[in-house]
Amino acid sequence: MAKFDEKDPRWLVQDMGESGRNVNNWHWTERDCTEWSKQRLGELLSGIQLTAAPAATRTVKLESMTGDAFLNTRKNKLIPSYDLEVRVSWAGELTDGDGKVVGGATGKLHLPHIGDDNHDEDPEIRIVTDTNSSDAERLKQAIHSAGKKPVLEAVHRFVAELRAGGPALAEAEAEAAAGGAGADGGKPKLSSAAEVEREKAAKAAKEKAEKEKSKGGGKSISITAKFHCRPQDIFECFTVQGRVCAFTQSPAVVQPAPGGSFSWYGGSISGSFTELAAPGRIAMTWRFNTWPEDCASKVVIDITEPEPGNTVVKIRQTEVPPADKFGHEDTAEFTERGWHSQVLDRIRHVFGYGA
Template identity: 70%
Template sequence: MGITTNSAAQARQRLGEVLAGITLTPAPTVVRTTKLESMSGDAFLNIRKNKLIPSYDLEVRVGWTGELTDGEGKVVGTATGKLHLPHIGDDNHDEDPEIQIVTDTNSADAERLKQAVHKGGKGPILEVLKKFVAELRAGGPALSEKDGGEGGNAAAAAGTSGGQGANGAAAAAGSAPKPKPGSADASSSAPAAAAKGGSGSSGRSISITARYHCRPSDIFECFTVEGRVCAFTQSRAVVQPAPGGSFSWYGGAISGEFVELVAPSRIVMRWRFNTWEEGCFSKVVIDISEPEHGSTVVKLKQTDLPTHDKFGNEDTADVTEKGWHSQVLQRIRQVFGYGV
């Protein structure tokens, strides 16, 4: 039996981020994309026999606006239109999708701008779509951090949208800590928290044991392969799987760095919620064993949990433990089909 997740809404959101504000052609015929006008079709993430199998067939329309300038930079003509991509599908993931260029008017200016895009303006769109398809096929749509370069405006958008905000993402990872009644905001409640003893660790710890039908390497990859983290969190993630490498889950709600990686049996991390006081980290040790063939046991121990978050809430241990159960360990079981 497999599991199928509908990813159409996330795909639409991600396309809206990456396709906005891309410069297609330089002066004197400057054309830029504006926004995702529409997306129709289906996108699913299927898990069959512990394998991610994406299935998608999308039709996309993106708005564009253009300016014609003279040799001195003066605008002498404008036009708008749409880029129509009739088929972005898993059946042609290794091919460039067709791009049809449509103008909103039949003016001479519109035709000149259209021809400029035809001649040399499709490359930036195709490059962005290659990254989008790679994310989709890695277990997404993966709302991952984007690098710079062409489409930089889309990269900036990914840092501020693409799912939940800071507290919203924290909610996805557990129960989002909130300021206590009477606290105006985080900055006003932080001094009160500091008065209780600062952000140092309390010595609190949690221990969790989970069992899966899979191999240890499958679980190890769920924490060390970016696409897999994106798949079970269904949100942005960054994973640099090496000692000293950083990680970020749920759009930055959880972050830290890897301290030790021994594939496929041990992971040690410095780990924190973004609602903890600045500079406060806990230690997470994940030991993975296979006492019987195909039956994997995960033992997780987290120490140095803070006594309270930056809002003064003192339930950090409970919130953290619930988050591990419901938003990490159980999601890995459901998304990848590793149920016991």
């Protein structure tokens, strides 16, 4: 037995570094995810097509987010704690039978409580108009009857990502995409609890994607859009890097040649060109960075001009995975909405090609 005030090596841990202070995330740790939450909600809730003509509405941007979000770890378990209030601006327009705009209005979507106590429920959405007009009331009713679903899907996606690791997940994804490595020179690492949640969802999604692929399956998307421009104008929107940066308003890389790669929205979407036949046809492989690894779809864009100055764009996307790596099974719906709100509508508004 050691004497009083004498150090007994049997009771000492020598050279205990950072990894030894919280082995296997046993002790309580806390990470502030508030800023990440604001950024992610801004990405997910911007530019969502809520309803179609004749009462077409879409979200514009995240106006405000108040509250706090934390991700705690104890005994290797993730314990999210968040209570958020969110306001999102929306805009809409009314059209007649010929597609002519006859009115419009703007407003806010108010989500008073997105919290860990109701993570498995649909949060309340209050629809507010900026004016008390008949147009505003008609668009409000359109959102109330058919426009809430895509907003709820975006919120549930945010909650699932937060509960799976939040900013730690995003950091690891970004580092891996950039070809980076962790301190040990290997794969970037999340906390072990976040890694477990992520791997479980990714494994299930990958198995489902492989099962669909073995059947020759995967989901398909068909979109037809009209523009007031020439086919070459649309062709360049997908093949000229400056134009892609303009309508996405974010970093992009475009190598317009068969086998050349492309990256939109800072790497959120990537792929490679397989065929370029100006100005009428573009074929490419295409994927979201949230899809299971080694999972890509095929996209063919046909561009025609049935009348001078009136261009028709037909997009056919096949082999869309049934679920992303977080386990969300709305990949086809989410992707189709993205084509409309984040690509086609933006091309119309930025370049003035509205039809």
